[in-house]
Amino acid sequence: MFQHDVIIVGGGLAGLRAAIESSALVDTAVVSRVHPLRSHTKAAQGGINAALGNAEAGRDDSPDKHAFDTVKGSDFLADQDAVELMTRMGPECIFELEHWGCPFSRTDDGKIAQRPFGGAGFPRTCYGADRTGLYLLQTVYEQSVKRKIKQYQEYFVTSLIVDEGLCRGVIALNIKTGEFVPIVAKATILATGGASWIYSISTNSMINTGSGMTLAYRAGVPLKDMEFIQFHPTGLYPSGLLITEGARGEGGYLINNKGERFMERYAPKAMELAPRDIVSRSIQKEIDEGRAFENACVHLDLRHLGRDKIMTRLPGIRELCLLFVGIDPIDKPIPIRPAAHYTMGGIDCNANCETPLKGLYAAGECSCISVHGANRLGGNSLLECVVYGKVAGQQASKFAKSVPDRTDERLIESSLEREQKRVEGFQKGNGAEEPAALRDEVRLILTQKVGMFRSGPDLEAALDQIRRLRRRFSQLRPIDLDRVFNLDLIRTFEVESMLELAEIITASALARKESRGAHVRLDFPQRDDENFLKHTLAHHTPTGPRLDYSDVKITRYQPEARKY
């Protein structure tokens, strides 16, 4: 058994940022299913927003304007107190990262460079070429090394230890030995990332299966606004790999098979830099209406930017194109289509990152505070990780200090036993179902029926299919447990989570009879503030999610029509 004051599940940007903060006060450890440097943060490309006003065209920017853009981008579903805190803390958090050595790109006068991004009134997105995520993750990892923060690398957390309404740590599978171990803590922060790998067309890392979200869910914490899945406009065709919004920020065009810059029809002012939900739907419309290449993709054309700009500002996506589709964007346009990218929803928590379960906190993509509402602006997710990672670290360490030292050996013993029994269930499976087959099916169902354009009948059919898959999951073939580096077992845990999340996403989408941000119902095409200006909360029950709703916090910005 291991014991710490605060443990953080997840070693990405939010998790390590939380660890840096918490370790200053109390004994802190990071538990991650992969080495922290393999986390999905590293794949982020375009940048991180903060109203620094460093760019010539950004002199009049301010945290307030950043807050307004974020709220409008969210289609007014974001909690405005949380948004204001994030945009206010943005600049200081960016400077802190810079002081730690983050290698941002620079303006001519040596300041942090900023580029335009979708839905933003000013060039506000700080960047390091198109490798911002790599640089940020590396920077916080360096600081965790400097501070000698204890890490449990390649430990896959399978459940929370809960005692009388208090979270007391986690049970984790030590991947390298195959053993289950309790890691006990006075406060636990979940920073496990998003779930967009549950869609068959996705920009995400394969580890983004949302298994951290279901940890909280099964322990009684609701998942909030799970119907809001962001589709990134420019996933590389066919793999879905991310092509940064920075490519459009630097001036890239979207072109259909008629050679038209079709965004003129959908967002005549903002064009390619409209928010992601709008650009993605526009691309999908072009594809659906027969103006696609190979009936499947449109082109992202960077050729007019010239070799120099592509080589200095977008070298990473050039490399991706060369490696994966054999295309050099200097000479040829890039084939792209929308791909599932980000879960706006997540573990229900407030602006202190506290979940309804005492001692449990959440930060980063797995959480829903909510600062992104119905649609996230590009560049705001890295900022959320940094700001709310810091907040979570502060709050959790403060809480840990207030909790008396008390280890209930029996509780830990019984939690461990329960987990072992659950896993033995996998081993004793007497069916023939393949977990991988169930996973492939659910990913396809979500893409086809719970995608960018939704309808009541499709969602009902999807829900029915997903429930059938969940029943089939109880008839798995036996999973061998006696193994080191047991991918088969880990991936079985993942499929269990994916099926559960798929049901929650679909049920939440079916109940939201309006169109808002990334959630579009063809049968309810308008936003309905009277009935749905509220957060969906999905609660765990043995028979599936139970839904209720909570209010949106509105401080300064009253809902208005969203035009770009």
Place this chain on the structure above:
Amino acid sequence: MTKRNKDGVALTVLRYDPRKGGDPYYQTFTVTATKDTTVLDALFRILETQDYSLAFRYSCRSAVCGSCAMFINGRHRLACSTLISQVGREIIVHPLPHLPIIKDLVVDLTLFFEKYEVVKPYVVPTRPLPGKEWIQSPKERSRINDSTDCIMCAACYSSCPSVWTGKKYLGPAALLWAYRFAADSRDGVLRDRLGVLGLEDGLWRCHTIFNCTEACPKSLNPARFIESLKRTATKETLKARIPFLS
């Protein structure tokens, strides 16, 4: 011999299971592949349809997380960005050579990361912090270009003969990072850094063999950074010994 049909690819993996012990052995699987299939895709197909016990690391599948560096048909490569159509219809996959095997294609990188930590892999400012960002000119920023882009996949480390023969030698990745911090205009402890790098298992064990440069799947050039550090170390030593140079 495993037969393969016309779409089939023979993929041979070096297997090792610590629970069973014994020597590592080769096992050949037949997988189907299209023009977009990567070696990582093929490993997943084997895992899910032929052998549930196969072990390998993965995460981003976009050549940035650094998990899946392997030795594929005689070269260090990332499995996720290696298209089968580029390497041929007979493929042999080894774990990163010269590293302890945990299981199959998973190697133990503990020592690799410990050596990285030796070089103080973070900026140490010695001037008071400014209220905003440090001013760093594009020219100053360009001194650390590329050295910031290492993904810590350990391909270079595994390829370096000086690492094979000198178990304590820091190796190309750690030295690349040493350069990255030493060359950063915000860092103020160059002398301390050179002190560590000048020890027996530091810089001077690099014999400019350039295997690291050839192995790097991100096309970085660790050898160049190590050479640059050697020049800096020489200059600083001369300056310290010959007062009129400083």
